[in-house]
Amino acid sequence: MVTVNEAKEKIIANTLLLATEIRTLETSLGYVLVKDILASFSLPSFRQSSMDGYAIFHQDILVNGTALTITGEAKAGERSVQNVNKGEAIRIFTGAPVPDGATAVIMQEHTAREGGQVIVNEFPVQSGKNIRNVGQQIAEGAVALPGNTLLCPGAVGFLLGLNVDTVEVYKKPKVGILVTGDELVKRGDALGYGQVYESNSAMLIAALKQEGIYETEVLYAEDDLDATIVALDALSGRNDVVLASGGISVGDYDYVGKALEAVEAQTVFYKVKQKPGKPLLFARKEDTLFFALPGNPASSLVCFYEYVLPALRKMCGRQDYFLRSLQLPITHAYSFDGERDEFLKATATHDTVIPLDGQESFALRSFAVANAIIYLPVTQNVVAKGDLVEVHLLPFS
Ligand SMILES: Nc1nc2c(c(=O)[nH]1)N[C@H]1C(S)=C(S)[C@@H](COP(=O)(O)OP(=O)(O)OC[C@H]3O[C@@H](n4cnc5c(N)ncnc54)[C@H](O)[C@@H]3O)O[C@H]1N2
Ligand code: MOO
Secondary structure, three states: OHHHHHHHHHHHHHOOOOOOEEHHHHHHOOOEEEEEEEOOOEEEOOOOOOOOOOEEOHHHHHOOOOOEEEEEEEOOOOOOOOOOOOOOOEEOOOOOOOOEEEEEEEHHHHHHEOOOOOOOOOOOOOOOOOOOOOOOOOOOOEEEEEOOOOOOHHHHHHHOOOOOOEEEEEOOOOOEEEEOOOEEOOOOOOOOOOOOOOOOHHHOOOOHHHHHOOOEEEEEEEOHHHHHHHHHHHHHOOOOOOEEEOOOOOOOOOOHHHHHHHOEEEEEOOOOOOOOOOEEEEEEEEOOOEEOOOOOOOHHHHHHHHHHHHHHHHHOOOOOOEEEEEEEEEOEEEEOOOOOOEEEEEEHEEEEEEEEOOOOOOOOOOOOOOOOOEEHHHHHEOOOOOOOEEEEEEEOO
């Protein structure tokens, strides 16, 4: 039996980076860059107006109400290089190239048009006003995004603006799920006495999708050692991570531990001082990781978020692999006995955390509305209303 922190350390120490691949930018959301990306040209690549108005030479404006002669027009997409001379103005629009000689753009609202002239109702005018300079966002040759950046929608847009069309990223893992339990019934089938609908595989697949992991497969094994070995062997041969659901406790029909031994996966730890999820087993065979998740649905999901998800994120190159953690005051007093740290399903608001009713490991009802997990180590087994507690935010929050 290991502590929660020991379990996390052992998992992270046994998790290696996956291979890399080249992806188009459009399919790279949620992937992590392997190397720095350099800007192959400056952004903006030309001096750009940030307003609709008039491009002028700012030193022409010596008093409020100065009149300038309009000599041309520059709209966004203008391809010819224009020029502004002293005493002149060029009508200009947002995003258009600023004519040579212009040192400021006066926004339209600060001007009045009188025939061929524009009256500038602004004084003094700063040099560079409303002009985006070449390279103001990023200069040619500079690091546009460093290696290890997790690609978000903003990153996709930024890189496309730099004409980057493919990126080298860490692959996402293939995940195999083994479902055990003779009491389980597939959805759609009639539910007999003593049976429950199999829901862990769909729940785990949903949690994987939230991480952008879509290459998943599910195998079912009846409560039988040989069947469990055959299924585990098949899954371990073609996946980076294998999640087993159920059959990991001490009952006569719990075969997952023995089957892991039979497929020569080395147990790194079995059992964690925690509630729920005590019988969690973590094993490794070469680069393949095995997590035997306790069958109780809430135990399975807590173990997924606290242990599996950090490993998956680390494999994909992420450096912030644990759930985001913060301290919040708890809204209700809570205490527990025993020697196991507790994870409580909870609702976190911007300034408090509410522990939910229904913390039993078979109950998913609380998880269905939770956006956070409260982590209470045994050293904090009595908390009063308002005490600060450690809160782990779930990915959807
Ligand atoms: N004598 C002991 N008994 C148990 C201990 C213990 O230390 N000594 N630990 C308990 C704890 S804690 C947990 S958690 C469970 C874990 O047991 P298993 O991993 O072997 O899980 P199962 O027995 O297969 O199932 C438990 C429970 O969850 C339901 N289940 C399982 N799989 C699914 C699924 N895919 N979809 C929906 N529901 C599922 C199953 O029907 C059971 O009700 O062991 C305790 N016992
Ligand atoms: O892992 Mo168990 O979840 O304490 O029922």
